[in-house]
Amino acid sequence: MNAINPATGERVETYEIETADDVDNALKAANEAYEEWRIRPLRERERLLTEVAEELRENDRTYAEQITREMGKPISGALAEIEKCAWVCEHYAEHASAYLTPEGHPSPPGVDARTVYEPFGPLLAVMPWNYPFWQVFRFAVPALTAGNVVLLKHASSVPGCAMAIEDAFRQAGLPEGTFRTLLIDADLVDGILGDDRVRGVTLTGSGPAGRAVAATAGEQLKPSVLELGGSDPFVVLEDADVEAAAEVGTQARMQNAGQSCIAAKRFVVHTDVHDEFVNRFVAEVESLTVGDPMDAETDVGPLASEAFLTELHEQVERSLEAGAHAVTGGEPLDREGAYYPPTILTDVPEGCPVDAEETFGPVAAVYEVADEYEAIEKANDTRFGLGASIWTADRKRGRRLAHDLEAGCVSVNQLVKSDPRVPFGGIKESGYGRELAADGITEFVNRKTVWVE
Template sequence: MDVVDPTTGERIDSYDDHTERDVDDAIARADSAFEDWRDRPLREREALLASAADVLRENIEEYASTMTREMGKPIEQARSEVEKCAWVCDHYAEHASAYLQPEGHASPPGADVQTVYEPLGPVLAVMPWNFPLWQVFRFAAPYLTAGNVGLLKHASNVPGCALAIEEVFAEAGYPEDVFQSLLIPSDLVDGVVADDRVKAATVTGSGPAGRAVASKAGAELKKTVLELGGSDPFVVLDDADLDAAVETGAWARNLNGGQSCIAAKRFVVHTDVYDDFLDAFVDEVESYTVGDPMDEETDMGPQARQDLVEDLHGQVEASVDAGATVETGGEPIDREGSFYAPTVLTDVPEGCPADSEELFGPVAAVWEVDDEDAAVRRANDTQFGLGASVWTEDRERGERVARRIDAGCVYVNQLVKSDPRVPFGGVGASGYGRELAGAGIREFVNRKTLWVE
């Protein structure tokens, strides 16, 4: 696996792929490690997770720099990602015991009936490059602490991040082989899923990747959790705080170079405030500093790979050809590296890519709507259902509109985000299952009914 710095286009590192024999050996070691790990007291597993949080914080500069070099995330955002990984470790170190507490049930006199939560075994995680540490720790912190063991198939452009995560658990004192990174191409994933020793799989990534893993796992009757793409609406009603909506909305679209499944992608704005919002929104987007992600002043670095720039620009060009108007940006930046200009599109025709597809980069599409009902219809006019954001100074109105939007999570007067304290996931083409909080840690366990009389 060659690592190409997206800031310069130069190869900066290379890693040997694991072979099929290597993978078989890794699964065997994971299966063996599970037999001891599952019997570790939960409090011990929590303590080890707290140690992982310490390792992350102690090495924050190293891990942040690895992310920035491999996929172009601005260094300050990379540091924040490492800190968020430590936070999810802190959270489950504190709350896993409560989340996995046996649940009692009504029973006849003399009987004790409860649900207990027991681990399944080795779990495969297929993870993306856009948040190369956070996406993995969002999986690993709860599932390892529940007593499972992890096998990570990370994106091929972030192998250094994959090995760094393995290092975190080793430095924290986890037993050998409880967490392993597999440096393998996608065509070996089916074999891992089909292996009898692997008990479940989780995917964060594209729709095709999720469908492929889910199809194979379904044929093997194995549990899956899918967190796939999104085309999140950002609804601005006529009574919204425009300054806050503009500032937060622009950042919600362009954070991490716009490469986020929960980024605000479709801006649905009430006609009474449309012109003011659009003018301010374009100004805000144009104020961002795009450049070297190692520079502390940079707001947006390069896209993660050159092919992603080409794909994104193809979607923009097709949308413009269909009738969309470019308010700002609309093309790659003429400089070394994989840079794309922050872009705002209006007059977006139905069925063009900006309307019907996920744009995974710094491109915002803006619609004008006449009223609240039209805003809800536009927000729901998508195959995706990951997140949504609603802006209004009337909290009751915000909750009412939020309940009408078809999504796994809706935030009122806040950008969509994943938080260890609340369940996270989508509906429709955005996947199924939940990560984080109690719902997340209980996804990959046997919910065993235990009746004692």
Template sequence: MWVGVERRGMHRIDPATGDALEPVAEHDAEDVDAALDEATAAFESWSDTRLEERRRLLTEAADVLRDRTEEFARLMTREMGKPIEGARAEVEKSAWGLDHYAEHAPEYLADEHIGTEAGTKSFVSYEPLGPVLAVMPWNYPFWQVFRFAAPNLVAGNVGLLKHASNVPECALAIESVFEEAGFPEGVFRTLVVGSERAEEVIRDDRVRAVTLTGSEPAGRAVGGAAGEELKPSVLELGGSDPFVVLDDADLAAAASVGASARTLNSGQSCIAAKRFVVHTDVYDEFLERFVAEMESLVVGDPTDEGTDVGPQAREDLMAEVHEQVTASVEAGATVETGGEPLDRDGFFYPPTVLTDVPRDAPLGCEEVFGPAAAVFEVESEAAAVELANDSDLGLGASVWTEDLERGERVARRIESGGVFVNELTKSDPRLPFGGIKDSGYGRELARQGIRAFLNEKTVWVQDTDDQP
């Protein structure tokens, strides 16, 4: 149990109205120390718990999520402005992630037998490390956490969550899911602390590994601290994903999916399509269709069922998007639609499309965390690949063509952690997820994700009867 009494509160603003939400008490140093002790003690028994029991509890947690879907969806909408339909889908996806690892853990964690010499049994055993700290962002406040928690808990690690400061109620609600499902005390614990406290937790000897989803500066800080302590880390640091439309693409589908890919979660997604790279032969038609699709989206109250695009999660985030748009226009870009914050309460920015964007302008070379798209015209497939790769970031990409062999060929040439042909970039518990270059390192999800924080132990068993 937490022991702190006098604590400062985390102050939050409803992004749809600009009104203050009630503060949530922050845990103090004594609380954090108690949580780390509890996690260490819990690991001793949890790591020895039968896999079947860990799988059963994961399934119970998935049931809790589904039973409380509406409650959790409305909590996300209130804290960070996610449109309610997307919030419900996020809870369901989190439950799917739990179910996936409950089902596939025996396969993912099975010993890997390797033939070596006669009379020997040699294999790799996958064994948990201990308490793992997750430093998580606000944009997908449930899914980001459960895609960390599901593989790690079923593998025998225990979880510590340091969530973003504007979603503390989501963080505490996630802890309550595991409590209600029957997980032993200390197996998953939320630390309601500010970012300034994260480094000391990373460096604490009781923490054995760390994962972060966040900005590049945060990744460098977290990765540096973990590296100095010789602790493994996984970093997912965002992207400036290209959406490549080739001359033989289905333009109606590309424009429709492209608008969704750019404005998913109100544009606040690291794997959102951000740079639209379009072959000159179809550029004019695609641009016309794409602008029409963006303008058809409903911007409004995130609690309304018909809303497509809600507010930006914080006022400073909306201001940053507008600064990037303004700077790009000053550098020579043309506004096709949008381009100004909406004149209403809350932090609303409209779906925005810019053309003639210089490559070194903000919309050409930075991650834009809001519903603003840059559209580029290229003369060839080779030029499309070159522009797609002209970024320090490499998280995801999307390629559109009716020739599937061509799509696969282009996909292999794009420098990113994942490429989707005729589909928007997405995370899926069945597939590994992560980036390259300044988008980070390591993988989450699938078999690769569950093994990120396991000891790959080599075991050699020699039959002495076969020794000379």
């Protein structure tokens, strides 16, 4: 399993792929660890989370550089990702007890009826490369705090990150086997999920991968949570603060080189402010620094691989052939590495790739609409339903229109982002289930009713 630096094309390191026997031993160890971990007092599990947060912060540069070397995220973004992982640890260390407090129910005199929350057991996490620490931590931290143990099948392009995450939990004092990375090929996932020792699965990734995991989980009657792709709309109405919308919209589309499920991808703009927004948007995008991801001044690094660059450019080329217009960008940069320039397309025809498909890179599609009704119609014209952002000076109007947007998360006058304090997840082909907040910690627990007379 080779880790390749997308900024240079050079091999970072090679890792040995684990065998089916290795997996069997890992499952055995996970079950043994679970029997001890599940009975640890919740307060002790919470305390260990604070140790994880300290470990991350004390070694943030080391972990961030691992991210940057393997998938090309600018070092500033990688450091921010590590800090966010520390935050989610601290959030559950502080709030897990409240989230898992038994809930009482109406009952006859002399009867105590309540719901208690108990862990499931070993859980499988199948995770992507684009936020190689955060995607893992936002699932693993609440799962571990609830008393489960975690087996991680990470993306094959970030094996060093996968091993570093396991080491971070170990360094913080979590017992051996509580969190285990599996460096395996994808063809072993079905067998792991079919094993009786695994009690549930979560996947963040592509639609085809999600369908495959969901099908196996369904056959095994095991719970699953899926966070899949997105083609999030960014709606700018006629009364919006256009300057702020263009500035935040640039961040929403271009951070992490546009490689984010919840990135704003389709910009739906009222005709009264369309030209002003496009001009400001172009100016903001062209001010970004594209370069070496290890440089603190870099805003946009390379895509995670040459293959992703090729796929993205094919989507852009086919959209231009269909009639779209590139107002900036649109051609791979003539330099070493998988660099694609921040790109904005206007006059985007219905059904072309940047309209109908998810674009996983720094490419924005802009649409002009006549009124809020057309804006909502265009925003919802997608098979995805992860996030949506709407911009208006009238907060009451924004709240009303938020109910009309078909998405799991809607932000008014802000970009869509995951936050430990609120549930996160999508609808339609963006998946199901929720991560973070109370919902995230109770997805993989037994909500047991206990009736005592």
